[in-house]
Amino acid sequence: MTIDMKPEVQLDTNFYKVVEIRSLTEHTFVLSLPKSRFKFVAGQHVSLSITGDYQSREYSIYSAEEGENLEVLVKEVEGGYFSPKLKHLKVGDMVEVHGPFGKFGLDEKKKDSHKHVFIASGTGIAPFHSMVKSYPGLDYHLIHGVRYEEEAYEKDSYDEKSYTLCTSRDKKGDFNGRVTDYLKKAKFDKNTCFYLCGNSDMIFDSMEILNDKGFGREDITVEVYF
Template sequence: MTFEMKSEVQIDTNYYKVQDIRILTESAFVIQLPKSRFKFEAGQHISLSIAEDYQSREYSIYSAEEADHLEVLVKEVEGGYFSPRLKHLKKGDMVEVHGPFGRFALDSERRDSHQHVFIASGTGIAPFHSMVKSNPGLNYRVIHGVRSADEAYEREEYDPGRYFLCTSRDEAGDYHGRLTGYLREAEFDKNSSFYLCGNSDMIFDAMEILKEKGFDRNDVNVEVYF
């Protein structure tokens, strides 16, 4: 009897009530849940599912390690099954969370000796938002590649002098063109530690560019979204 009660309590800890859905653009939104009941390191991800739904998806944690809420950044996939269902969640709806997972994290050995260059495409900005918010005073630089400037998700959350936006379909960013085009032109201090998160094409191209600039694989940390 005692064992069964403990098991039931453990299962229940995986369920969270949705506190808010924060709409950022027509397709992107942030799901806000109560404070996490587990310890995680900024950069890690969770598996998220809707109560009584057989499917789940993995999302990088968007919120800081000690934040009052657990948050994930989601982009609705047109014609998809799961992300549209997430977007239509309401306050009080139940979701199931498992994790944290992954080893994508700030390089602790270079924490204070290097500039941390966060290179993201689209919602790949999520783990970097968590890293920045979890590490006040961090020497960082964000390079964010999107199609249009309205996809600069909550850019006001970053130091204006440390966030650089590349827009490929309008001229409202800091650089008009693909993120990789900017990387070819950019200069980086030799004491730079790079973190790449986003689609695989961007990541493979960015790794080649950084290699050509003299940085080796030990200088680059990678999280591939798709």
């Protein structure tokens, strides 16, 4: 379902010391590492592992392509094995980074000619944060679905007119309801391409809604979090 745009950057393995853990909510944080010579395309992801641990997890890159640090957005999974370990890292602890991986990213052929609508649930906003920060002046509309307003991670990063927060369990967002409820009511111009990132139910429901509005698979790029 994804559209091939930019070629994958050459894979690499890097060891970095944690420079910051920035808390956004009680359970969500940004892990910041020195970027060094790490090159990636906005929308790609990396695999992280902790020195001495046998497991790894994949996270979309949160930072800009030319940002000072390499950052990922992490939500601590209750009862999980890996994310709590990341949360309890200290500045100076070592993290192993594999990647970057994936071809999820802006459609280069439509970058300047189309409106780019980013549809995210929860931490699925990470690759869109990277895209917006990497391409100033991009014509975009970011639609972010969360449960509560506090989960609007660093919403000041986005142009207020280009950001819509959908909250399903409080009425503090721009729209009260799920992302899919918003999409059913929204109208989009023909010259629009869509990028979806989040849980599989949201992705598949959104694709069906967009299809009913006349947008086909050539207009939609997806990154599914299971």
